Amino acid sequence: MSEKLKHIELLLLDVDGVMTDGRIIWDAHGVETKAFNVKDGHGIKLVQRAGIQVGIITGRTSPVVDVRARELGIDILYQGALKKLDSYLEIKQRTGLEDHQIAYMGDDVIDVPVMRRVGFSAAPADALSEVAALVDYVARCRGGEGAVRELCDLLLKGRGLWQELVVERYSL
Numbered sequence: 001m002s003e004k005l006k007h008i009e010l011l012l013l014d015v016d017g018v019m020t021d022g023r024i025i026w027d028a029h030g031v032e033t034k035a036f037n038v039k040d041g042h043g044i045k046l047v048q049r050a051g052i053q054v055g056i057i058t059g060r061t062s063p064v065v066d067v068r069a070r071e072l073g074i075d076i077l078y079q080g081a082l083k084k085l086d087s088y089l090e091i092k093q094r095t096g097l098e099d100h101q102i103a104y105m106g107d108d109v110i111d112v113p114v115m116r117r118v119g120f121s122a123a124p125a126d127a128l129s130e131v132a133a134l135v136d137y138v139a140r141c142r143g144g145e146g147a148v149r150e151l152c153d154l155l156l157k158g159r160g161l162w163q164e165l166v167v168e169r170y171s172l
Contacts, residue, residue, distance in 0.1 A: 001136060004120045005158025009101040011047055012076075012091070012114070013148060015058040015065055017107035018124055021144030024060075034064045037144055043152030044072050050161045053095065057087045059110050085113040105151055107131060107143055122151050 016022050019040060025033040044054050055076025056069055062079065069077045076094075078087040084106075092102070100119035104111070107127035112134060115121040121135040124147035132138045137154065139147040156162045166172060 002158045005155055007100050008103045008120055008155055010053045010097055012055045012057055012104045014106040014111055015056060017143040018105050019148055032062055032064055036068055037146055039146050040148035041072055043149035046165055047152045047155055050156055050165055055091060057081050057084050084110060088114045
């Protein structure tokens, strides 16, 4: 696993069930709300500081995701991607990266075509069991409850950057 992590230059994430717990909340005015985990966000910022790009491929379209992506400085954003592999291939072309340089975290069958291509695949603890059986790493945390942070920490450790970016910076 650590050999695969050494080559990762781009982390791609699904949203519902990965960056969130999968619930979609609508208020009385039809405005959609999602809850994002601040620890996941900090993990994303840490991997970005390490030079790893972060992107999102989600099957749904939501203004809330635009806001979260902007807040985290994520400019690779594909919403309404019902055929995620098409978006993935576009991202590869756009970035010039190869499969072995890309990691992806997803939780459902829509994510499988991308998971089969990337250099490192991951799923949250509560991913569909058939999906969890296919990935390189299943997080201990559930989607929206730290699974993304867990993967970010794993990437930093796998790239040998944990000591510099976390231990020394935060005096652990």
